[in-house]
Amino acid sequence: MKKVLPLIFIILSSIFLVSSGYSQVAPTTLVYGRGSDSIGLDAAQEEDGESFLVCESIYDALVQYKQDSAGIEPALAESWDTSEDGLVWTFHLRRGVKFHDGTDFNADAVLFSYNRQREENHPFHNVGKTYIYWNDLGMNDIIGNIEAVDGFTVRITLKRSYAPFINVMAIPPFNIVSPTAVKKWREEFTSHPVGTGPFKFVSWARNDRIVLEANPTYWGGKPNVQRLIFRTIPESPVRLLELQKGNIHIIEFPNPDELDIIRGDKNLTLLEVAGINVGYVAMNCKQKPFDNRKVRLAVNHAINKQSLVDNLYRGLGIVAKNPIPPTVWGYDDSIQDFTYDPKLAKQLLKEAGYLNGFSTTLWQMPNPRPYFPDPASIVVQIQSDLKKVGIDAKIETREWGKYLEEVRAGTHNMAMLGWMADFVDPDNFLYTLFEPDSTQNIAFYRNEKLRDILVTAQKTTDHAKRVQLYKEAQRIIHEDAPWVCIAHAKQVAVISKKVKGYILNPITWKHLWRAQIER
Template sequence: MKSFILSLLRMYSGHLPGVLVFSFFFIISNMREAKILILLILLVCTNVKLFTEEGSVIFIRSVDSTTLEPSKSEEFYSSEVIANIFEGLVRFKKGTLEIEPCLATRWETRNNHTEWLFYLREGVRFHNNRPLDSDSVVSVFKKELGQEKPGSKRQWFFFPYIERVEAVEKYVFKITLKKPYAPLLPALTDSAALIVAPESYQEDGSFNPLGTGPFKFKSWDKGNSLIIERNSDYWDENATVSSVVFKVVQNAAARTLNLRNGNADLMRINSAVEYEELLGRKDIIIKKDLNPDVHYLAFNTRKFPLSRVDVRKAFAHLINKQGMIKHVFQTMAVPAVTPIPPSLFGFNKSIKDYRFDIPKARELMKNAGLESGFSVNLFIAAKNVGQQKIANIITINAKYLNVRINQIKLPFAELVRRCDKGEHDIVLLGWVGPPDPDFFLYPLFTMKPGNKNRAFYQNRELSALLEKAKVTLNPEKRLQYYWRAQEMIHEDLPWIPLFHQESLVAFHNNLENLVINPNTYIEFKYLSKNN
């Protein structure tokens, strides 16, 4: 109760009368008459509006961004903001998986798809008024290629395949590849490939987010709110809303309360509890989209006994995915059988999932000589209600195998940092990528630099197969390679695919044209708000 009250006060303390805030904290310190206090807060919240300008929207979310530098973004909350500030050479056509021109108006390939010419859009300017031309694009690519001062690389899907980049003409940019790379165009939609103004990189090492997108960076009070404002000089149709406030509210009850009371315009639904609380309200609309994502339980395969396949399979037989999803998400997710979402090209529909079978799990542990069990640490993200419930289910079921799970709850940025160092035994994570099978297998199951193989899984045959799939232009042959790769992963089981989650956004009915792109980011340039 105290944490819920503090969450409300944290969100509203800057907008309430000082005497009232002081009185609230005094009451909290004594924790007397808590019910009266909550009633007071609810009454105040229903009449309090965050100070925002006309046409601004407030988007409340559970986690803050960690960076606005595209090449350093490793999580969804940063990438969604970045996608509204920066743009790439290409983008997804509204509401589809079809690639269409963006900063490049057209492109052509030569020499067996190893040479790509991109014809840049003329008249585009960065947010600092610098014109977009081939020199500025070359500057960004060279930085990430390490030919100039290198940036921090994340899941660089295609950079290792680039031989060189060059400005052919003022508005013609050329990429020469070392070998063909089949998913190049989808890769160019990822935040890792967005075009950044050269002046964004400051001499002191800091980063000033200057893109070409429909919104410009305005301010960031870290841990509290991040604001982007409309770019009135945008080359395409201007955004309708004047600004977007990304407001952090960690407490789930406080988020739904603020949406219901009109103190926020929209929020992402993270649990069935939130969904039920908002469902059926006439003033709130819930938009559903099946994400190209996968949520999974990864084993650190460098650590005994998780290095043993039979132990990992025992865990797989412990998890009732259907029951877990119904308990945690109801209809908001579907079970995952392989890492590739079923809606994407390359999904292997012939693979049968491990069934929920505790006797089979015990048999595997006994055959491994581990019937007495062991202890492991499970890393989970703090303040994530859905993930906490999943962790509890796994922890309880593990007791059937005499496996003792110690849950370690960490802020997301720290969780990622410690997992990269291999400090975890097992970890609950999710992954969102461009809609191509390469982005759901290669970064997660190979040990190439920049990849996110949190299982530390190494399989030379699989790595070679995925490398071959990357450079194969024939769709039928690519499909065969990816089907075989999924079979190998399913057999070795470095991590258990748990579910693919629907993207649910709840918003007031005075908002229109809410668009979620295939990378699951809200494109605020389409959004309109009626007073």
């Protein structure tokens, strides 16, 4: 009871605080509720979904995903051509587009946006943080030259074939920024973003809200609402209550325990689509005892994933056996998942020299994502399963930005994390998460044979060959077991029935501007 009362007090206090400041929401304002804040709003320097969520409404890329599919459509580039060998891409830019600061969008802005990431001697390359995606995707090994043919034509020449290229150009780190604004704000640009997108940045109260206003001259058409607000509400019950009261219109990643309440509320609509994601526990392979394959295998056999998914996902997830989900082509269904077998886990630990088990740390994500809708409950069950085979895992957590920073640095033993697809290609999972030098490789797993296979798969345009290469890659990863693949989950959102024109897409939030509120 001592633990329950403070929790009730915190939740009730939170309800009072959020409600008192948002007693009414104008029908011209769309409010999006989420569990954690963005880290930064310069998409080129970020990696997390909460940052990209907001950036998608502020910026545009040359191309973008369609509202209701993973298809590519024109954005700041009206059209594009490619050479027969796939090495030269020519983008014909949209004319008459303005950045939110009134400056012109043109080929120079495209070159600035890409070259600040690409060129170490660029005057703004070392301003702010590093360019995580550019580096992790190995773009400097792929792109050879970027040039302005004229004021509205950009030519990009690749060093080698790169099958996912056009899809990569649609993701937030390849958004086009205002050169004038970057030069003005420098390191602070991440808190004062300027793009060409459907909404302009207004203000940011950290861990509370980000306010955007409609861009009336948006090239795609005027947004249907005047303001878009992203509110940070960490407690899932409070987010749902605020939605029911009409103070917010959309919430992401509801707790599975709330599904019956949501389905029974005539004023709400539960949106579900097949997810393109994976939730996993990474074991730090550069640290003992996880540098020992038998220990990693033991951990895989120790965790009862089916029970975890049945009890904590409530129909929103399936057990994962591969790093890529079955919704992505190239998935190898022939791989046999590790059985839940505590006896075998103990035997493997004994063979590895840990007859009496060992103590370690298990890091818990601080906020919900589709693949881990209730991280606190999930990590407790994992901890309990590990305890049964002699592994004493102390649970630790961090604030979201610090969490990502520290797992990239490798200060963890075991850590929960996951991946939501940027584009529907096995490369986005396998190369990004297992390339030895990628900052997303938080297992610090190194396998040069695997890397060679993944690079070969990038280079070939033969789809059947790529499928076989990615299946081989999955078999290698399964054999070495640097992760415990936990679950693939549906993408879920809950919206007020007053919201019209909102389509849930598992790989983009680009089209929030099309949503409107019924008066």
